[in-house]
Amino acid sequence: MSTKKKADLKVIILGDYNVGKTSLICRYIDGTFRPKDPTVGAAFFLKQWGPHNVAVWDTAGDERYSGLSHFYCRGAGAAILAFDLNSSQTFESLWARFGSILEAANEDCLKVVVGTKMDLLDQSNRDITPEEGKKLARELNEHLDFKKMPHEPYFETSSLTNQNVDEVFQFIFQYCLPLSAEQKKKYGKGSVIDLIENSDEHKSTRRCC
Amino acid sequence: MATEIREAEQNASVSDSDSGQSDFIETNEIPGKSSNTLLVANDSFEDLSYAELNNTIVASPMGTINSLVKKKAKRSLSLPEREHVEDTVSESEVDDSEVETSEICDDSQVDMIEARVTELSLQETTSQTADAQIPHLMTNTDTDYVNSPEWKRQKKHIFILSESGKPIYSRHGNEDKLVTIMGVMQALVSFVADSNKDTLRSIVAGDHKFVFMTRDHLTFVGVTRGKESTQQMFLQLTYMYNQVISILTHSTLTRIFKQHRNYDLRRPLSGAEKFFDNLLNLMDVEPGLLLTSVRCLPLDSNVRDIVSQTIAQHAKVKDLVFALIIAQNQLVAVVRMKKYYLHPMDLHLILNLINASESFKAAESWTPICLPKFDAAGFLQAHVSYLDEECQTCLLLLSVDIEAFYTLSECKAKIQERLIKYNALAAINNSLKRNSYSIQQCSISDLRHFLYKSRSTAQYTSPELEAPYNTKEEKERLFGLYYYLHDRIHTSGRTLKILFHVGAYETLLGWVTTGFELYAVFGPLVTKMSAIHAVNKLLRWIKKEEDRLFILSSVTF
Ligand SMILES: Nc1nc2c(ncn2[C@@H]2O[C@H](COP(=O)(O)OP(=O)(O)OP(=O)(O)O)[C@@H](O)[C@H]2O)c(=O)[nH]1
Ligand SMILES: [Mg+2]
Numbered sequence: 001m002s003t004k005k006k007a008d009l010k011v012i013i014l015g016d017y018n019v020g021k022t023s024l025i026c027r028y029i030d031g032t033f034r035p036k037d038p039t040v041g042a043a044f045f046l047k048q049w050g051p052h053n054v055a056v057w058d059t060a061g062d063e064r065y066s067g068l069s070h071f072y073c074r075g076a077g078a079a080i081l082a083f084d085l086n087s088s089q090t091f092e093s094l095w096a097r098f099g100s101i102l103e104a105a106n107e108d109c110l111k112v113v114v115g116t117k118m119d120l121l122d123q124s125n126r127d128i129t130p131e132e133g134k135k136l137a138r139e140l141n142e143h144l145d146f147k148k149m150p151h152e153p154y155f156e157t158s159s160l161t162n163q164n165v166d167e168v169f170q171f172i173f174q175y176c177l178p179l180s181a182e183q184k185k186k187y188g189k190g191s192v193i194d195l196i197e198n199s200d201e202h203k204s205t206r207r208c209c
Numbered sequence: 210m211a212t213e214i215r216e217a218e219q220n221a222s223v224s225d226s227d228s229g230q231s232d233f234i235e236t237n238e239i240p241g242k243s244s245n246t247l248l249v250a251n252d253s254f255e256d257l258s259y260a261e262l263n264n265t266i267v268a269s270p271m272g273t274i275n276s277l278v279k280k281k282a283k284r285s286l287s288l289p290e291r292e293h294v295e296d297t298v299s300e301s302e303v304d305d306s307e308v309e310t311s312e313i314c315d316d317s318q319v320d321m322i323e324a325r326v327t328e329l330s331l332q333e334t335t336s337q338t339a340d341a342q343i344p345h346l347m348t349n350t351d352t353d354y355v356n357s358p359e360w361k362r363q364k365k366h367i368f369i370l371s372e373s374g375k376p377i378y379s380r381h382g383n384e385d386k387l388v389t390i391m392g393v394m395q396a397l398v399s400f401v402a403d404s405n406k407d408t409l410r411s412i413v414a415g416d417h418k419f420v421f422m423t424r425d426h427l428t429f430v431g432v433t434r435g436k437e438s439t440q441q442m443f444l445q446l447t448y449m450y451n452q453v454i455s456i457l458t459h460s461t462l463t464r465i466f467k468q469h470r471n472y473d474l475r476r477p478l479s480g481a482e483k484f485f486d487n488l489l490n491l492m493d494v495e496p497g498l499l500l501t502s503v504r505c506l507p508l509d510s511n512v513r514d515i516v517s518q519t520i521a522q523h524a525k526v527k528d529l530v531f532a533l534i535i536a537q538n539q540l541v542a543v544v545r546m547k548k549y550y551l552h553p554m555d556l557h558l559i560l561n562l563i564n565a566s567e568s569f570k571a572a573e574s575w576t577p578i579c580l581p582k583f584d585a586a587g588f589l590q591a592h593v594s595y596l597d598e599e600c601q602t603c604l605l606l607l608s609v610d611i612e613a614f615y616t617l618s619e620c621k622a623k624i625q626e627r628l629i630k631y632n633a634l635a636a637i638n639n640s641l642k643r644n645s646y647s648i649q650q651c652s653i654s655d656l657r658h659f660l661y662k663s664r665s666t667a668q669y670t671s672p673e674l675e676a677p678y679n680t681k682e683e684k685e686r687l688f689g690l691y692y693y694l695h696d697r698i699h700t701s702g703r704t705l706k707i708l709f710h711v712g713a714y715e716t717l718l719g720w721v722t723t724g725f726e727l728y729a730v731f732g733p734l735v736t737k738m739s740a741i742h743a744v745n746k747l748l749r750w751i752k753k754e755e756d757r758l759f760i761l762s763s764v765t766f
Contacts, residue, residue: 039568043573060480062479067588
């Protein structure tokens with residue numbers, strides 16, 4: 001097994017195809033929003049959080065790749081369950097498809113329910129209410145102590161407008177790998193940079209888009 | 210053919226009257242020849258036949274991947290420490306464990322799909338009855354669509370349908386709107402099968418050819434008014450079939466249909482249309498698929514050696530079967546596990562995967578791929594990454610171990626670092642920036658273009674497409690000439706050795722020996738004699754350049 005790249009935390013993102021998983025990760029990692037092709041298989045990103053390495057696995061929503069799920073779920077400390085706020089079917093899939101897949105993750109895996117494409121949502125005509133989202137998030141995390149969380153593990157985001165995107169990842173990282181205020185200061189804003197950019201040999205080979 | 214003025218076909222043995230036997234190249238000088246095999250195609254275009262369909266792929270538990278994984282299971286079982294055996298079963302069940310571990314790779318996926326199949330069979334029946342209630346509506350919109358000029362204008366249609374006539378894929382237009390026409394196709398196929406115990410292969414109607422291929426409960430139909438022969442269309446349908454297998458594996462496909470004859474295959478194939486589309490587009494512009502061979506990126510042989518040696522050295526990890534570098538659809542280097550070879554048809558599926566997937570440019574990826582010639586029963590796992598910032602040079606590491614990602618990721622980092630240090634990556638990029646080579650470099654007057662395939666290595670070379678073949682129409686016409694020449698040489702009853710054809714705008718010379726296939730396009734006025742002299746000169750030129758144009762040595766881990 002890898003020593004150099006061994007990460008302190010593994011975060012995976014699951015959800016139906018086209019809900020905006022890759023867009024969410026790329027918005028967070030490079031701060032950009034560009035049209036994305038559907039993911040093929042699973043893609044690996046490495047991020048730094050303070051002194052820690054975090055592995056982020058983006059996965060394809062297409063069902064024919066479900067054979068890989070065992071591989072990326074194993075040892076996951078946190079899972080983002082993404083659905084499109086404008087499609088109740090993608091919300092139902094979180095239950096129907098991904099519940100059993102996640103049994104391979106760590107026992108204390110933090111599950112964060114994330115609604116995407118907030119910018120397209122007509123607030124007066126919602127299919128899924130925030131209460132339903134929160135309810136699912138609570139049910140998925142019954143094993144966890146909510147008092148340790150500053151927030152319920154439910155977010156509504158837009159990768160287009162960058163709404164709530166950083167918050168999702170900060171919430172997960174802070175819960176799984178808590179940094180003291182002092183540490184945060186020390187690593188500053190640069191705590192969330194690509195590891196590969198750090199090695200001087202080859203600069204920023206990772207472009208998300 | 211109306212444009213034909215005169216044509217001579219002859220066997221090499223009888224054509225030596227004026228050109229002289231001495232003009233024919235001696236066998237040991239075949240350009241691009243190597244006994245050191247890298248790619249292996251032990252089947253030829255002529256072997257491709259309907260008879261072969263029923264007995265080629267037998268999903269045996271003794272598939273290549275299984276035997277590789279088995280070896281691994283044995284190896285880990287023989288280790289004294291228990292933790293190395295964590296994924297296998299207890300030692301008391303050694304015999305069974307061979308079978309069980311061997312299923313790790315592919316069966317988790319298979320099970321998943323099967324679970325979905327069972328789950329969906331209920332929905333299936335409901336939607337069917339819904340369809341049955343509105344047959345008129347369906348038929349009307351169908352007819353309108355099929356009669357639209359846009360749909361009719363298309364030069365080549367490719368369809369995939371299930372045994373029951375359910376649409377699975379159509380190259381042009383939404384397959385949903387083609388229910389009726391696909392039903393007709395299936396009716397034709399079944400009618401011939403049922404009433405005569407025969408197989409429908411092709412129908413020629415006016416300038417259209419309809420070619421049918423049924424395989425594993427799927428029917429593939431190609432309709433063209435291009436220059437492809439029925440045998441060449443059959444090859445294209447075979448590539449499509451291979452692409453289906455590459456996504457699902459043969460075991461899954463047969464299992465699905467064994468359980469639910471009526472299953473809608475579009476579901477497990479959802480999102481895979483781009484692979485079919487891309488493959489078909491590739492077939493229209495890339496002669497390698499017709500020749501079942503691949504093109505190599507021209508590179509100094511010492512640079513290529515550095516690349517393959519670097520891979521062999523830094524990716525020497527267990528369970529890695531193939532490691533290859535690909536740039537713009539060309540092969541840069543391949544390193545393989547001893548005893549295992551890559552088939553050019555499988556390599557085209559790999560090229561297609563890379564070509565059709567923008568998402569690999571974002572991050573290191575890990576994805577299953579089945580290579581039907583290597584083993585149709587299971588998946589290999591591909592670690593895919595680009596080595597340069599422009600995302601042109603792609604490294605693929607194919608393993609039988611689904612857990613190998615992190616190990617391979619380290620290999621990739623080392624390979625990348627070394628290739629940068631030795632300037633090999635820069636050399637690859639330079640070669641990509643330069644055009645491959647111009648026909649002028651061969652300095653043979655009146656030779657306009659050629660395809661040369663070295664049979665022993667399953668590689669081919671050809672110059673850039675230059676004027677007059679630089680417009681879409683002219684490129685297509687040139688491709689048509691190659692289709693014609695290739696077909697005449699290979700499928701006119703007996704395999705011809707030499708074919709000299711004078712057309713309205715160019716003269717063609719095709720020459721096939723046990724060592725190579727050459728298809729050359731000259732200006733219209735060239736004589737047979739001068740054409741034969743010219744190709745001999747060309748062969749000498751290719752011979753001189755062979756180290757750069759072909760991969761002649763095969764590196765193993
Ligand atoms: N308006 C809007 N569109 C979005 C947003 N996020 C994603 N999209 C669009 O939704 C489509 C799918 O986005 P992806 O990020 O590729 O979706 P995915 O979940 O990664 O899809 P798969 O990889 O196929 O599983 C793209 O066309 C995006 O541009 C968003 O926040 N707002
Ligand atoms: Mg994606």
